[in-house]
Amino acid sequence: MSDAQQPERLSVLEADQAFFEALLAADVDQLESLLADDFHIVDVNEGAVTPRALFIGFVASGAADFKSIETDSTESIVRLYGDAAVVIGSTLMQFELEAGDMFSDRSRYTHVYVRSASNKWLLASAQGTRINP
Numbered sequence: 001m002s003d004a005q006q007p008e009r010l011s012v013l014e015a016d017q018a019f020f021e022a023l024l025a026a027d028v029d030q031l032e033s034l035l036a037d038d039f040h041i042v043d044v045n046e047g048a049v050t051p052r053a054l055f056i057g058f059v060a061s062g063a064a065d066f067k068s069i070e071t072d073s074t075e076s077i078v079r080l081y082g083d084a085a086v087v088i089g090s091t092l093m094q095f096e097l098e099a100g101d102m103f104s105d106r107s108r109y110t111h112v113y114v115r116s117a118s119n120k121w122l123l124a125s126a127q128g129t130r131i132n133p
Contacts, residue, residue: 009078012085012113015121016076019111020069020091028060036114036124044107044128067094067102083115090131106131 015034022030039052050058058064069091076089087110094104112125 005080008080008085012078012080012087012121013073013076015113015123016087016089016111017071017073019123020071023059023066024069026059026062026065028056031056031059034123036116036122039123040125042125042127044105044109044130061098063098065096067096069093085113085115085121087111087113091128 018030019034021027022034035052035056037052039055041050041055042048043050070093071089071091073089076087079086088108089111090106090108092104092106094102096102107128108131109126109128111123113121114124116122
């Protein structure tokens with residue numbers, strides 16, 4: 001990546017980190033400001049495709065209570081394509097489901113960002129794949 005692209009790369013990684021922080025805090029307002037209107041996520045556990053409203057509702061209801069999310073942005077791969085960016089990274093998440101079941105998953109993820117009219121990076125698509133520890 002060229003030096004000229006470095007500020008854009010950092011901006012995308014900041015948006016990525018803000019997404020994980022919003023999940024940890026179950027901050028619905030922050031999620032609404034970070035997700036594109038047509039956002040979809042592919043679930044790491046079942047591969048189900050979940051649209052924005054359902055995903056935000058899931059977080060708001062406490063159906064999954066994220067206890068910790070560890071990432072390492074120095075290992076993330078960021079590719080820029082004009083007003084779009086793709087991030088490949090990894091996480092270690094610990095969360096509790098409504099039934100009280102605790103889970104710990106290590107995953108590799110792909111996030112697709114688009115630049116809004118106000119020059120803000122919005123998460124348009126997310127997919128996680130479980131990886132072995």
